[in-house]
Amino acid sequence: MSIGISRVKSNENEKMTIQASFRAVFLGSIDELLPLMEEKFPQLGIVKEDCFEMGWAESNLYSTQFPIGVPLETLLNRNRKSILSKLFFKAKSDYVKQPIPETTFEGLWPKFYEEEAKSAIMVFVAYGGKMDEILETETPFPHRAGNLYSISYVVDWEEEENKNSEKFMSWIRRIHNYMTPYVSKSPREVYVNFRDLDTGTNEINDKENSHEQAKIWGIKYFKNNFDRLVHVKTMIDPENFFRHEQSVPPLPCLLKKGANSNSLGSL
Structure with a gap:
């Protein structure tokens, strides 16, 4: 399960607001999932109409934010474009081992209203479960037991804005610095697939x-x-x-x- 945080225009008054988008992949049927969601996340109010059953290959398209129903052959197109294929972006990451206070997020939201954050997103990906069962020494990927979730920070910009790219990178570095007290330490762990040359x-x-x-x-x-x-x-x-x-x-x-x-x- 992941939660994406970004700013959007409100449907009510066109003012900017913070949106949390929940996405998840469950290995099983809808009928198996719904009782589990009711038990663990009743606040979400998930109903059958919110769910789609698909094969593993189709779920890869869904995970990369292609619309549901896009043909599988899309995966064979090396030049395919999706919402994740921006040419210019900066990404950073963190791992969280202790619950983050609500006041931290209250201080974070105003930063998403800044000009540089117009297409920024923070993604929280839940860990635990099978991840915890594999020792960190069994594979090169060590981020196993003890992590509540990972955080990915991404900000992107258009080609015509590239001459001002430093202002976008400065924004994401400020966000990353703001989160320092609430994430892993000694070392401050990062996710290898979000290569960050700042490290x-x-x-x-x-x-x-x-x-x-x-x-x-x-x-x-x-x-x-x-x-x-x-x-x-x-x-x-x-x-x-x-x-x-x-x-x-x-x-x-x-x-x-x-x-x-x-x-x-x-x-």
Whole structure:
């Protein structure tokens, strides 16, 4: 389940207001879902007409905000456009481990009325359930038990506004800074699929990137799995051919000693 927060015009008086949009995917039938929603989220008043049964492939279209009924062949079109395919945007993320006070949100809403937030959105994605059953060391993705939900912050702008892109990025950084006391700490964890260069970068033209420099951002994405990923990288791509600003670096010190896959130890 996710909740998207954005500003919209009110239907009543055309004034701006804050809208919360709920989206969810349930593995089961509508008849199985409705009693569960009544038990867990009675405030939403979900009825059968609010729900759509579909296959897993169709749910991928729905999750990327295509209208219901779009043909599956849309997934084969690499040039397809959706509401999520803006050319210019900045994204950041957080993980929340303790309930956030209501007063925090009351202080947040006015920021969405600022000019730069005209197409901004915050998305809260619930964690728990099956996510908690997998140990954080079992896969590179470590954000498991202990997280209530993740937050994604996104602001986008049109091509003609790109010359003023800094004002949009400044807005999202202010929002991110405002949320600092209420999210994970030491490290402040982030979601790897929302790559955020504000967390730190490698020198992209330097094949021998500093392990310690990369660890600044690496532990935020991967926590204690970062060093294990460094060892995998050292075995698979020791020359660091495949690299970008936040790619996992190999360990040059091991390579200079002639290390191979047998000497890197157990992962």
